[in-house]
Amino acid sequence: MRLLPAALLLSLLALPAAAQFGPQGPPAVGVIPADRQPVTESTDFTGRIEAVNRVEIRARVTGFLQERAFTEGQEVKAGDVLFRIEKPPFEAQLEQARANVASAQATLENARVALARARELQQTGAGTRVALDNAQAQERTANAQLLGAQAAVRVAEINLGYTDILSPIDGKIGRASLTPGNVVTPTLTDPLAVVVSQDPMRVVFTVSSRAANELRNRYESRGGASAVVIRVRLSDGRPYPQAGRIEFIDTQVDRNTDSILLRALIPNPVRSGVQAGTPGDRELIDGQFVTVAVEGSEPVQAIVLPRAAVLQDQGGNYVLVVDNEKKAQRRPVRLGRTVRDQVVIEDGLQGGEQVISEGLQRVRPGQEVNAAPAGAPPAGARPPGAPAATPAGGRPG
Template structure:
């Protein structure tokens, strides 16, 4: 007799597979069809953040690279040849006009002056003798005892003696001037640099290097060049507002600090450099002493020869459209933004950019103001595509007709 055991499941039958059976049971008792569509159905238009393109006051500025220059710069040189006897200043200090800086050995020049004065006295004596002889010759000629030739000779001698006196006086004046040149004085106010020669050296006007250099300190001048195109743009922008009086100059130092004083343009070159196609502009900048710093090296902020970043700013702010830099896209056609047009469709608008203000950029052309500009979610949008706009910086709204997250029917 055949013995019957327990029934074993047929693994070839799908209904006998535990995992498959559980899945079918879940589908049969799961969420409703409407809820499934909410979870797995279409998402709708992409959510984007938008801002209004509104005009607000903006200070226009354009930056260039410039260099600080002293208004006055003088190389101190000897005007006579002699031994350098004294140096009467400290290197790096500020000096005033007329202050004695160097002194050349005086005795040789004093002796030359005394000799020249002696020559003047001798020439005066010769002239007086010639005048006496001329008077005698005239008397003799009037009485008939003298000849006309003797009178003419006496007149010539008198003129020669007078010329000799003038020459001697000129030599004395030259000797006096040379003696004065032994005191080398400062011709301007300013800061004096290092001394090239020390006492004991022979100095002369033919030396290739100056004894020292003085540069004026306040005000300073900042010189910078602009391209011919940028120069025309600046002229067109500010010509109707007052020209150079409508702008002010600010500078940023090498450590990134903005200098606390503003300047004014005082010179625009009359010709464009043919090699660089650029125009030279200079502006005057105040350079007062720094508060709480003793007079000497480093007591003023601006130094002759210093590189700075020059900012040409408008005096009066202008109304301009400013957008976040992230809202501006770029392709082969140039810069553009996406605006929300009718029926919430994204529309391309080509724009021309102006200056950049931190993470903001000025829109010079392409927008009129009042447009709704997409600033967030741009990577999900194409021109002509419907979008789901919401205020930038806030969580996106769900598309119309979609169920809220986590909600089941």
């Protein structure tokens, strides 16, 4: 093995690193244009489905429950008979009240005859003023008794009508808490059943005061509540196909949670291919938890970037853009809605800037970069599978 001369070895060691390995150029990065595009604005909240009408079915009179006239879970119409209470005791009370009316009418007729006789006697001088006054009082008393007996008939008729317990609304009825044979009274703790309306349904959700102000500022100039639609995602993540509209915004802020309640109406038709009235025939159920999306009814022009292009540190969210001198510059941004791997930039970019989305780990603010469209190979790079360049007059290296 031959050794290099000492002078030659020392001269090689004295060469700078750049001379040994070649110059290091600016880091290669991929950039995307921060262009504006149509975006549907959306903000998500947690909400609950509520029936517009919810009625607890209770007995209005005391009696034995004779019949349940519905199937649990079926849809009923207003006026449908749900339960029947034993009728004979109430029919007997009605007959007795009518008999009392007949007796009161007879008493009144007799009092009127006595009053007429007392007047004749008083006019001829054979009767006294006291007898006439007594006859008048008895006639008035008999008339009042007749009115009371007639009112008792009306009460008995109402009570008899209450033995048929009817549905006051259209809706779906739940389980029955009592079976025929039990005694029911108006004072029972639990209702006999509950009927909830089905279409439309309400979506109830709360919004923090800060979020409410942001929504108001965003949509106030476009028409307020009429400029948004309400969309729902079910518990399994499926989007519900029907859209709703806000119908009510509470007039008070909850002092415990600093939030305000909003309520929207949303259609709940029978599902396609399912027979109405069968279990699960409608998608939305009273009391169901859902994800509520408050969306703008019309798309707006906004800047959308890949989520990976947005960095974060103690100063907040920011992106790196390439300026006219081909240097990376930091731009603080305010983020909006995130959809999958895309995020809306609400503030911080004007549009048209070149935002670095690839090679961010190799760049520092103020550093010169070698920018190329994201996803494209760097300048001078050899495409995969292409042959190496051949020097003039030589063989491939």
